Amino acid sequence: MDFKLEANPGGTAARAGRISTGHGEILTPVFMPVGTVGAVKGVHARELRDDIKAQIILGNTYHLYLRPGTGILRKAGGLHKFEGWDRPILTDSGGFQVFSLSERRKLTEEGAWFRSHIDGSKHLFTPERVVDIQREIGSDIMMALDECPPGTSEWGYARKSLDLTMKWLQRGWKHFNETQPLYAHSQAFFPIVQGCTFTDLRREAATRVAELGAEGNAIGGLAVGEPAEVMYDMIEVVNEILPADRPRYLMGVGTPANILEAIDRGVDMMDCVMPTRNGRNGMLFTRNGVMNMRNLKWADDFSPIDPESDCFVDQVYSKAYLRHLFIAGELLAMQIASIHNLAFYLWLTGEARKHILAGDFHIWKPQMVEQVSRRL
C-alpha cells in the first residue's frame, strides 16, 4: 500500500490524497460503505460501482469468521472473489463487537471471549488470531484488535482499557510482520488510537501508534456516546501526532456534518452504518438536509428524491413514491434509500476533495455543514 499526499492547503488541516492498493486506487478523503457480513445491505456490486461510485468497502472479521467461516472464504479464494467486488476491502477486527456485544463477551489479557450471537458457541479472539482470520479473508487493509470503550467511560477505566489495547497492538503488529498474505495481493495493517475522551491518553496512544510506522493509522472509540465537540477535539489532538504522510482513518463516523468536520481536521478515510441502517429505517441524507420519508408531508410531493443529484434513483423516483414504498413495507424502499444515501456520502467526500484541491475548502465546509444539518 502506498499513500501520496496531493494537497494540504493552508487555513485547514484538510488534505487530499491517493492510496494505492493491490485492488486499485482510492482518492481521499473517502467514505467507505459498510458491508459487515460480506454484503452492503440491500445494495449489489454494480450499484456500488456505477451508482454509488464506492472506492472501497468494509467487511467484519467477527461476522465473517462466524459465518460463512474461514474455511469457505479460503475455498472461495478470499472475500473479493466470494462477494464479487474487485476493488479494495477493509476489514474491521471485531474490536467494535467488544463494545456492541459487551454483554456477550469477556475480556482477558489473552484476548476477547465471545459467545456467538448466532448459536451461543464460545470463541476466543486474540490479536494474533484476528490477523490470521484477516489473512484468510484477504482484505487490503486489516485492523488491529482493540477495546472500544464507551464514550462516557471514566479516566481510570480508559487508562486500563488503553493499556490492554496497546498490549494487543504490539502482539498483533508482531504477528502481522511475521505472516504473509495468502492471496496474490499485499495487505496493510492499521493500528488504532484509543483513549476515550482524555487528551493525555489520546496523545500517549497516538505517539505509540505513530512509532510503529504502519502504512496507515486509525482513530477509534469516537461517536460512542460523547458529545460531538469532544469528538472533534480528540480528532485534533490525535492528528497533531499521527504522521502526515500516512492515511488517517476515523472509524465509525458519522453524520454528514461529522464527516466534514473530521475532514477539516485532517481525516482521510471514514465509514459508518448510518447511510444504510438509517436509510432502511426511512431516513434520507441530502445536500439540503435530512428527510424522514415516512412522514405524511411527503405523501403528495412528486418531485424527485434529490433533484440536484445525477444518481439514477434520485432522478427516477419521487419523494411521494418512496414514501409509499416505505409505508407499504416494500423491499425496494430500503434499496432506493441505501443507494441514495451512499451515493450522497460518496458525493460529499468527493466534493470535499475537489474543494481541498481548489483551495476553498475552508469556505465551502461551514456552508455545507449548515445545509446538511437541516431537518426537512
Place this chain on the structure above:
RNA sequence: UGGGGUGUCGCAUAGCAGCUAUUGCAGGAGACUGUAAAUCUCCCGUCUUCGGACAUCGUAGGUUCGAGUCCUACCACCCCAA
C-alpha cells in the same frame, strides 16, 4: 313470518359483576454513528397549567354497594327454517 345468535376506540380481538377495558393491525411522530437493527421507542376517545380531569363497550330503561358483563324493550347485522 317464525327460531337462534352477535353488537367493545378506523378494522380485528380480549374481558362475561369489583374499581386503570386487553392485544394485534392500520395510522402519527421520534431514535439509530468501526451493523445481533427491513430494528427499537412513544402517541393513537376528549380536554389539559402534562400532575391529571372527564367520557366511553348499539340505544333507552332497570337490578345491584358496584354493570361492558345480569334483566327488559327497542334498533342494527348475521345464521337456520319457511
